[in-house]
Amino acid sequence: MTGPKTLYDKIWDAHVVSTSDDGTCLLYIDRHLVHEVTSPQAFEGLRLAGRKVRAPEKTIAVPDHNVPTTLDRISGVIANEESRIQVEALDKNARDFGVVYYPVSDVRQGIVHIVGPEQGWTLPGMTVVCGDSHTATHGAFGALAHGIGTSEVEHVLATQTLIQKKSRNMKVEITGHLRPGVTAKDITLSVIGATGTAGGTGYVIEYCGSAIEDLSMEGRMTVCNMAIEGGARAGLIAPDEKTFAYVMGRPHAPKGAQWEAALNWWKTLKSDPGAHFDKVLTLRGEDIAPVVTWGTSPEDVLPITGVVPAPADFTGGKVEAVERSLAYMGLTPGMKLTDIKIDTVFIGSCTNGRIEDLRAAAAILKGKKIKEGMRAMVVPGSGLVRAQAEEEGLAQIFIDAGMEWRLAGCSMCLAMNPDQLSPGERCAATSNRNFEGRQGRGGRTHLLSPAMAAAAAITGHLTDVREMM
Amino acid sequence: MQKFTTLTGIAAPMPLVNIDTDMIIPKQFLKTIARTGLGKNLFDEMRFTQDGAEIPGFVLNQPAYRKAEILVAGDNFGCGSSREHAPWALLDFGIRAVISTSFADIFYNNCFKNGILPIMLPPEAVAVLMADAQKGANARMTVDLAAQTVTSSDGQVFPFEVDAFKKHCLLNGLDDIGLTLEKAQAIDTYEAAAAQSRPWV
Numbered sequence A: 001m002t003g004p005k006t007l008y009d010k011i012w013d014a015h016v017v018s019t020s021d022d023g024t025c026l027l028y029i030d031r032h033l034v035h036e037v038t039s040p041q042a043f044e045g046l047r048l049a050g051r052k053v054r055a056p057e058k059t060i061a062v063p064d065h066n067v068p069t070t071l072d073r074i075s076g077v078i079a080n081e082e083s084r085i086q087v088e089a090l091d092k093n094a095r096d097f098g099v100v101y102y103p104v105s106d107v108r109q110g111i112v113h114i115v116g117p118e119q120g121w122t123l124p125g126m127t128v129v130c131g132d133s134h135t136a137t138h139g140a141f142g143a144l145a146h147g148i149g150t151s152e153v154e155h156v157l158a159t160q161t162l163i164q165k166k167s168r169n170m171k172v173e174i175t176g177h178l179r180p181g182v183t184a185k186d187i188t189l190s191v192i193g194a195t196g197t198a199g200g201t202g203y204v205i206e207y208c209g210s211a212i213e214d215l216s217m218e219g220r221m222t223v224c225n226m227a228i229e230g231g232a233r234a235g236l237i238a239p240d241e242k243t244f245a246y247v248m249g250r251p252h253a254p255k256g257a258q259w260e261a262a263l264n265w266w267k268t269l270k271s272d273p274g275a276h277f278d279k280v281l282t283l284r285g286e287d288i289a290p291v292v293t294w295g296t297s298p299e300d301v302l303p304i305t306g307v308v309p310a311p312a313d314f315t316g317g318k319v320e321a322v323e324r325s326l327a328y329m330g331l332t333p334g335m336k337l338t339d340i341k342i343d344t345v346f347i348g349s350c351t352n353g354r355i356e357d358l359r360a361a362a363a364i365l366k367g368k369k370i371k372e373g374m375r376a377m378v379v380p381g382s383g384l385v386r387a388q389a390e391e392e393g394l395a396q397i398f399i400d401a402g403m404e405w406r407l408a409g410c411s412m413c414l415a416m417n418p419d420q421l422s423p424g425e426r427c428a429a430t431s432n433r434n435f436e437g438r439q440g441r442g443g444r445t446h447l448l449s450p451a452m453a454a455a456a457a458i459t460g461h462l463t464d465v466r467e468m469m
Numbered sequence B: 001m002q003k004f005t006t007l008t009g010i011a012a013p014m015p016l017v018n019i020d021t022d023m024i025i026p027k028q029f030l031k032t033i034a035r036t037g038l039g040k041n042l043f044d045e046m047r048f049t050q051d052g053a054e055i056p057g058f059v060l061n062q063p064a065y066r067k068a069e070i071l072v073a074g075d076n077f078g079c080g081s082s083r084e085h086a087p088w089a090l091l092d093f094g095i096r097a098v099i100s101t102s103f104a105d106i107f108y109n110n111c112f113k114n115g116i117l118p119i120m121l122p123p124e125a126v127a128v129l130m131a132d133a134q135k136g137a138n139a140r141m142t143v144d145l146a147a148q149t150v151t152s153s154d155g156q157v158f159p160f161e162v163d164a165f166k167k168h169c170l171l172n173g174l175d176d177i178g179l180t181l182e183k184a185q186a187i188d189t190y191e192a193a194a195a196q197s198r199p200w201v
């Protein structure tokens, strides 16, 4: 292909192993991240076929979904038998196949999408896959990163490649600058609100514009993390000086002459002027407000100043879906979002479990107490995030406010471990999915930013964080 | 992998939009280390009460649809997680084809790896087939992958598009790891070149 290229085109072209007549490509995979839930059947498949892991040094495994996050896990026993079997299966598979491994006992253990960048496994221009839809997170580095199913996990383990057809290019530009109290989470939710959860289907999204450039690497990861909630195959942000500064010195980042060589290439990783995008969406940073979700799809987003909509405000199949959502969520149309009372607050996940997220929440919580009767937990994304938060005094702020300070894992983002909502329990969560039953059967989830979650923890209802700043 | 050639069977209507992977198979069933046995938990929280009793209104609990082999579903079916447990559960229940206006990417791919055919059709066609599915057990649809058509119970034919490579693998039940390993030399060549151009990887 000649002519101006997008960032996606450039990374794609650098990884094509072979192309078939119909345009199907074999794409080389630089990093394969593995967790305990979507990998056991893949390793079993390898065993049955007598195959090896082709590149164990490019395969990084960490248990995260099932692991308990309570302090007693240090004793090493996972009470739930099925969870224990799954984690032990990963222990064994990592050992048998010789892949890089961070077991539960390792301080570097955490959510796979937090550990990868933290350890410098994720680098600009790479292809990164994981049997997990939120692999999109790594796109924040200008890496082409997407989720795959277990059959594809087995395919990558065996061949270090993936059979792929190229997606279309979509540009999402956030112009101008965010107003105070508005964060990366509000950007990414607002984009999904604008496109719908299927708006990105078949596309790779490149996020750009001054409001994206303003974001820290943590914020950029939050934005790319939820590209999948918009249906996109992957999210991308062109690497810049902030990216290089974040990567430099990480344990698995290149050093010395290799660093220089890498940097030279990384600096070329941006969409050329005039490159073609199949679809473009532009939002003004100034127009983005702190948002929350009211329904059971991530596209059910409104500014915190809004009211619960009515089914009649929608058309087509969405009418029935909204009726069902409102019944499930226990909400009535016309109700002010700030009147919605909250039972539980969850701060964590691969969307918002990084140090900056904890800082944002702590800034609101400092010197305050959470509402009486409120259950609130803060679950750092990795053991290293936890250690840093303790060093910075953030952990003490959470504890003093009356929150639980947990060990690293996915926790209540999907409630595969004991951290679950009970039926009807309403949660303000910094995670990424508000599906029915996501945080526990019958549990009700409102997605929002860490600062907004902190505000809700204090007042006991959804709250406009700007009033507390 | 099981081949998919043609299928004539009962189609269950699920007009809800955005049916997500958490609905198809809730996370408490992801703790398995096997691929089979998930059919009994397909759509668990929509299909059963907390104490395990059937919810009579749910489509797959209705006598007409208990043996459904096809689903006709609302837009954006399979959105959410990458869990292949979703197609495993569908397959284990006996669903071999899903018809919708659109599918989430990862789910769509995962279906092909498991002998399930996801069929994308325009909204008008899905509306006709949805109405057809609502007629119950006597309305049997036919899916023909080779011809790329769906035929309603009253003989209306709807052609659909499918990627040629995916079609080939599904028709023949091919394991694509085996196919890729035939290209091992190309992978070796790529790796050797990348070791020069991007040695830090």
Ligand code: SF4
Binding pocket: A064, A065, A111, A112, A113, A132, A134, A349, A350, A351, A409, A410, A413, A414, A431, A432
């Ligand atoms: S934190 Fe949530 S979204 Fe992220 S990997 Fe874990 S379960 Fe998935």
